[in-house]
Amino acid sequence: MTTLTAKWRSGLLYAGVIAVVAYCLAPFYWMLVSSLRRTSDIFDTSLFPSVVSFENYRAVFDPAQGFGRALLNSLLVAGVTTVLALLLATFTAYAMARLEFRFKRLILTLIIATSMFPVVSIVVPLLKLFTDIGWINSYQAMIVPSMSFALPLAVWNLTTFFRQMPDELEHAAMVDGCTRGQAFRRVIIPLAAPGIFTTAIITFIAAWNEFLIALSMTNKPGMQTAPVAISKFTGATTYETPFGSQMAAGVLVTVPLVVMVLVFQRRIVAGLTAGAAK
């Protein structure tokens, strides 16, 4: 009797697990399947493409779409944003985690508060400013506003990582004659490398996924980032939305992130939940 209910319970549990995975993956799977269909059977609703075709992928890289350039733009904007944010955030987070100073709590609260700031509230005034100084359609016009969310995110993640490292590490180094700066450079940074790396991934994904800033600050196709470019893909006629190539491009933009997430899932989960309960 008890074994039977136990069996039922574990069966129910696995059904639940499958439901959760299906819920998360089904829409993504649909994007993948649709991207592999031919234009003629794009509206099929079969679970597998009747004929696997890379037609849509070829259409994405049609030079007229300028998708390769858009990918490069995305890489550049997200990459530079990540590097700058991490450079500044590493020092700030170290101070937050290790040093005692006045107004620390207030400063950290302010930094975290900016990460909740509505992006549109800075895009509107910056759009006017950048129009006046001729920055529209430039990389810096996308990188500078992106710092507003990338930097607080990085500071916050890194602060947690630094706080999890035992104080004794630096104490030992300082007893051995290092200054605090040397202890930071030679002991903390190498040991915090996994945390810094995780923060870099999370920041990069946030910057890579940014849409509103990139949409507002560019109007030349050559300067658009990948998400903006895909949303503006044009089909053979103006009235026909090229769903097939949009799905293919969506897969191309998402797959690197998904691979990164799968490879580093443990660390990313640790980073994302660092605050909530780690």
Place this chain on the structure above:
Amino acid sequence: MADTKVPPPATAVRREPAEPADRPRPRRQPRATAGSARMAALLVSPTLLVLTVVVLYPTLMALHESLYGPKGLDPETGFIRATEPFVGLRNYADIFGEAGERFWNAFWNTTFFTVVTVALETLIGVAMALIMHKAFRGRGLVRAGILVPWAVPTAISGLLWRWIFNSDGIANALIGHQVLWTTEGFHAKVAVIVAEVWKTAPFIGLLVLAGLQVIPKEVYEAARMDGAGPPRQFWHITLPLVKPALLVAMLFRCMDALRMFDLPYILVGAQKHSVETLSMLAQNEASNVRFGPASAYSVLLFLYVFLVALAFVRLLGADLIGDVGAGGRRRKGSRIPALRRRSEVTA
């Protein structure tokens, strides 16, 4: 670092009054000296400087800009103005007039989306977390799967759901009749909510799961011995103990939902009455060079976001920064020391 040239903010470098060397100091700050304060100022000021330039300065600019009207024909002189006229608070006052209809529509859309999506995400997210917490085999797989929606860029998920909700798409094939999801109407709201919840419920699930994992098993054993069944265990142990993690997750989701832009913009389109949010309204006005009203809307959105965050922190006791400020105000929350220490929030 080149940052050393940046003059640190005056308040941060102000030295503490010289302390006698033998005075006992608080436990966690063995070297809270003027030297460490100067170093902290050096390390923190570059970040503060950048945030001042990219956040504070634009906000002040928006406040200033919101007091000016559009260029164009001056009704009094009949000439085209080259500069924007000062209109005082008229951009704000207009909200209560005829032109305010679009603002209030966007305001209610934003509020509706936030309330509904965060409620659904919380329910689905907690359910997901409970399932994942109980499942031992395949947990890695589930965790990887759950990260996929999070990694998909919102803009791409907008396109994906636009395809799913296409008139000949899979959604209509599954429900068996034709709904024109991406046209004006309540169904457009439903489409946006479904897409938003798909992308973000797993995120809440992840945060709640992390909260569940630090609840000591002994608490449940004790409850079981006292005769509490699973429902009572959930209401009286699980829920109160994951509450801090859950509150912070919800606060984040609220802030994010209040500034929703990408998803309705791509899934349904710009200037669609049924899904236009405050962010979309402000961006649309700005791209039409009507910076005055756009700034007023973005200032109002900012205030709205700020008030909601304040309500979360003050009324519900969401604690964002945990123990960072030693000696700061403690959260009332959990009584279990292990949990309290581990639930500092910093994701």
